[in-house]
Amino acid sequence: MAELLELSVAAAAERISAGEISADEYGAVWREAAAGDDLNAYLWRGEDDPAASDGPLAGIPVAVKDLFCTEGVETTAGSRILEGHRPLYTATSVRRLREAGASVLGKTNMDEFAMGSSNENSAYGPVRNPWDRERVPGGSSGGSAAAVGGGLAPCAIGTDTGGSIRQPASLCGIVGLKPTYGAISRYGMIAFASSLDQCGPLTRDVTDAALLLAALQGRDPCDSTSVGIEGGVEAPSREDLSGLRFAVPAELAHDAIEPGVRQVFEQTLARIEELGGAVAETGLPHAEHGISAYYVIAPAEASANLARYDGVRYGMRAGEAGDLIEMYERTRADGFGDEVKRRIMLGTYALSSGYYEAYYGRAQKVRTKIADDYGAAFAEFDFVVTPTSPSVAFRLGEKTDDPLAMYMNDFFTVPMSLAGIPAISIPAGLAEPEGGGPELPVGFQIAAPAFAEQRLLEAAYALERTIGFDSSPPRSGALYVAQGNKKRTGREGDAGG
Numbered sequence: 001m002a003e004l005l006e007l008s009v010a011a012a013a014e015r016i017s018a019g020e021i022s023a024d025e026y027g028a029v030w031r032e033a034a035a036g037d038d039l040n041a042y043l044w045r046g047e048d049d050p051a052a053s054d055g056p057l058a059g060i061p062v063a064v065k066d067l068f069c070t071e072g073v074e075t076t077a078g079s080r081i082l083e084g085h086r087p088l089y090t091a092t093s094v095r096r097l098r099e100a101g102a103s104v105l106g107k108t109n110m111d112e113f114a115m116g117s118s119n120e121n122s123a124y125g126p127v128r129n130p131w132d133r134e135r136v137p138g139g140s141s142g143g144s145a146a147a148v149g150g151g152l153a154p155c156a157i158g159t160d161t162g163g164s165i166r167q168p169a170s171l172c173g174i175v176g177l178k179p180t181y182g183a184i185s186r187y188g189m190i191a192f193a194s195s196l197d198q199c200g201p202l203t204r205d206v207t208d209a210a211l212l213l214a215a216l217q218g219r220d221p222c223d224s225t226s227v228g229i230e231g232g233v234e235a236p237s238r239e240d241l242s243g244l245r246f247a248v249p250a251e252l253a254h255d256a257i258e259p260g261v262r263q264v265f266e267q268t269l270a271r272i273e274e275l276g277g278a279v280a281e282t283g284l285p286h287a288e289h290g291i292s293a294y295y296v297i298a299p300a301e302a303s304a305n306l307a308r309y310d311g312v313r314y315g316m317r318a319g320e321a322g323d324l325i326e327m328y329e330r331t332r333a334d335g336f337g338d339e340v341k342r343r344i345m346l347g348t349y350a351l352s353s354g355y356y357e358a359y360y361g362r363a364q365k366v367r368t369k370i371a372d373d374y375g376a377a378f379a380e381f382d383f384v385v386t387p388t389s390p391s392v393a394f395r396l397g398e399k400t401d402d403p404l405a406m407y408m409n410d411f412f413t414v415p416m417s418l419a420g421i422p423a424i425s426i427p428a429g430l431a432e433p434e435g436g437g438p439e440l441p442v443g444f445q446i447a448a449p450a451f452a453e454q455r456l457l458e459a460a461y462a463l464e465r466t467i468g469f470d471s472s473p474p475r476s477g478a479l480y481v482a483q484g485n486k487k488r489t490g491r492e493g494d495a496g497g
């Protein structure tokens with residue numbers, strides 16, 4: 001049984017379609033593993049979502065971030081205000097996965113309305129990092145990342161507005177891909193910042209990410225911003241990086257990068273060169289203003305998107321309110337958490353008459369400058385590379401009182417979101433946290449031009465092979481505890497290939 005949990009999604013799908021293992025058996029093993037959730041990764045687990053027996057994902061259970069609407073199944077977006085909300089329809093992403101043969105294993109915990117970088121903003125309690133339970137899994141797709149990293153799901157989907165797939169993937173030692181804006185439909189995804197939100201896969205390896213992306217991508221008449229990826233997506237097979245040019249932004253001399261993260265980053269650059277790739281510095285002069293622009297644009301859009309939660313149409317309604325206005329006020333006061341309220345206030349202010357041009361308008365101009373910087377870099381280079389996160393997983397509670405410190409987690413991930421381009425985080429090694437302690441995963445981020453997902457996956461695949469990181473689940477799932485026979489090479493400190 002434990003052997004089935006070791007299989008990559010691609011390997012399992014192959015064996016299921018060859019009839020070597022049954023979809024029912026594979027699904028049952030994963031449901032049992034998910035039932036052993038000791039990380040608070042799941043908010044809901046499916047009893048039986050029968051998987052199809054054909055399709056590229058036949059028999060594969062997928063953990064789904066709890067902001068994808070699932071018909072009849074509670075969908076909360078990590079918020080009290082949506083407690084008890086059972087959508088009348090299913091998100092296109094979930095529908096596409098099912099059409100490819102997959103089933104929904106469960107709905108995963110997340111920062112409320114996807115606002116956060118540590119999962120501590122969930123109304124349903126924080127998720128724990130499978131590598132160290134006293135540390136955060138990252139956010140906002142922390143439940144999805146912890147489930148995959150912790151052996152509670154073979155693969156998952158999440159959403160990324162400013163880093164919420166890549167950063168938790170990095171902190172949990174797995175692969176996370178944010179596709180080009182428009183590659184995947186947003187229909188049925190509870191909106192945070194509509195010009196930035198994108199769905200994407202969280203998986204153990206790059207091949208599995210390609211497999212999920214292939215099923216998810218495509219134009220959807222229900223989302224006018226979706227266009228899909230021309231030519232589709234195939235399993236990557238490239239083994240070298242010869243002829244490919246990788247740019248390191250000069251602005252990377254960011255003093256908040258932990259020494260251990262910097263070391264793994266530099267080792268990875270050396271591996272790129274070993275594989276025949278060229279590495280050189282480039283300028284992304286406006287990228288460092290990404291955080292400032294993002295934290296105007298995202299809250300502004302969020303303040304508009306979240307206006308609909310008024311106690312009338314969705315989820316909870318505060319009782320014993322005198323009149324309609326009081327009912328709105330009490331519902332929103334009780335239903336939203338602190339970070340969501342902070343963003344609504346910031347966003348409403350930034351959009352208010354007289355300030356609109358000064359804040360939102362200006363932030364949009366910075367956004368265009370950042371996109372232009374990437375355009376210039378991609379005229380000379382195939383990829384731009386950075387660490388995914390300035391640090392390894394930090395301790396629970398370490399940054400909850402300091403929103404600005406929390407926002408700085410997104411320093412390396414926000415610029416690609418603003419530019420709408422694809423980026424992937426792959427585990428590149430292990431590093432000690434600042435202040436010492438057992439080693440934790442470090443992610444390496446690769447960004448590519450819009451719709452160059454295939455090229456991105458090929459490079460990530462070649463690099464992944466030489467890094468040889470063991471993304472197999474640590475001993476957290478009930479099955480692993482019971483069997484106690486799981487060996488991790490990555491944890492023993494040898495992340496090298």
Ligand code: GLN
Nearest residue numbers: 114115116161162163164
């Ligand atoms: N951490 C960022 C934020 O809080 C990004 C979140 C996301 O990508 N959904 O907004």
